[in-house]
Amino acid sequence: MYRDAEASDAVALGAFAQATFTDTFGHLYPPEDLTTFVTSKYAADVIAVELADPETRYCLAHRGERIVGYCKMGVIDMAVDATDALELHRLYVDSDTKGLGVAQALMDDALAWARGKGAKVMYLSVWENNARAQAFYKRYGFEHVGEHKFMVGRVADRDFIWKLKL
DSSP, X not given: OEEEOOGGGHHHHHHHXXXXXXXXXXXXXXXXXXXXXXXXXXXXXXXXXXXXXTTEEEEEEEETTEEEEEEEEESOXXXXXXXXEEEEEEEEEOXXXXXXXXXXXXXXXXXXXXXXXXXXXXXEEEXXXXXXXXXXXXXXXXXXXXXXXXXXXXXXXXXXXXXXXX
């Protein structure tokens, strides 16, 4: 089941976001940097503020009562030409759900939402060594157009900026 997140989802979504980021990337960072990052970005109170923002949208994928994936989209939060553009900020799927079409459904929803908002371009950033995600984005026609530093505590990751003309 797919649906827009609501205020009442903040705690569960925050926990899921922390878990999926940690499962995917936690091995890359010193524990104190990882903890600081996930609590500053994915704590329930942070998620609640984002859910109340009309410029931000979360779409959830559920299996029963359990969140198994989500995407966050909204205004551009990186240094790019943002004319008529929106950003896919996050797209995460639970490890036991990967390969089942959940990421595709979330991406299709995000692109339809962006088009519905009148966006001409969708941007995203992806870690330079995340080959699986890059292959997924390439299938949609996203193209590598730049890079930026993605900070997790004191660690600066090299992220690629990708762009899709809608």
